[in-house]
Amino acid sequence: MSETISISTLEGDSSFSAYCAKPAGEPRAAIIVIQEIFGVNAGIRRKCDRLAEDGYLAIAPDLFWRIEPGVELDPDIEAEFKRALDLMGKFNQDQGVRDIEATIKHIREHMGCAKIGAVGYCLGGRLAFMTAARTDSDATVGYYAVGVDNLLREARAISNPLMLHIPTKDGFVPPEVQEKMHEGLDGHDKVTLHDYEGLDHGFATEFGKRRNEEAANLADSRTAEFFARNLG
Template sequence: MSEMVSISTLDGENSFNAYVARPQGTPRAAIVVIQEIFGVNAGIRRKCDKLAEDGYLAVAPDLFWQFEDGIELDPDIEAEMGKALDLFGKFDQDQGVRDIEAAIKYARSQGCAKVGAVGYCLGGRLAYMTAARTDSDASVGYYAVGIDNLLREKHAIANPLMLHIPTEDGFVDKATQKAMHDGLGDHPKVKLHDYEGLDHGFATEFGKRRSEEAAQLADSRTSAFFAEHLG
């Protein structure tokens, strides 16, 4: 069962929408699904639905409410990709993490003692920030961008974090990948997985970017990670 819900910001001065997919019966835990630069589109909603099928309460907050409600973009359409990159440049990431924290609080209010987070692209970066700045019980980032300039926050990562890193990521160069390995490789709470020859977006649900074999491998690792740390 899925629905749109309204979640209050942490300061109580605004609210934003979130797509919520509920499992049959009592959820085993909850997972906040963090959007790419394309909004809470069909692919992100499908990620939520699949998590619900696996027994989780899945919550995807509309982080682009900063601009307008309900933005949905398609990366395979050039003009929409351009708009997405423009929004990324304007997006207040600190506010985004606060909104993710509000979504975590919402998930706990639904009776879930443990709440994790998984994010993609921009959401992968935000998943790292979520691990460092919130009480998320376990976090996963796919093809996270710009982690090299967030390594100063690694000391604050208290709960498990997994990052999926495609080695030919057009948005994450080799120097950034090396910085991630050098900075996080020996962190006791962090697990890194490289995907040789893969590009950004390889685990998207729909569209040209998906690599089926690699997506299934990464998703199986994510599933096992959440089963271990969330139940």
């Protein structure tokens, strides 16, 4: 079952919407699904639905709401891809993480889940790293996270498990950035990195031409095991 819910900001001065997918029975835990630059589109909603099928309460907050509520874009349409890049340029990532923190707070206070994880894609992968460092998310996963080399100074604040999926031919994350990620994170006892040789950005998208079925299934199986182990 799915619905749209409203979440108050941490300051309590406004609210934003979120897509919520509920499991058939009592949730195993809750997982926040952090959007790509394309908004809470059909692919992100499908990620939520799949998690609900696995027994989790899954919530995807609309993180672009301060710029434009309800953004839904298709990465395979060039004009929409360009619009998504423009939105990313206007997006305040620090505020975005605070909205993720507000979502964690909402789930704990109003939806009855003590254990809460997060999984993000693309921009959401970067926000997942920030979430692991700045919030009390119990377990966090990032797919093809961008710009993590600029965040490595925050790695010491990560106290709960974090997993990152890294395609080695990511057009948005060049080899030197990937090298810095490994140098900065391989020795961290809470962080696990998985490389996917020869694959590009977006390989685990639910829909569209970017998807690589075999690699997506492998990454998603690792994510499922990670959440089962760390969220109970």
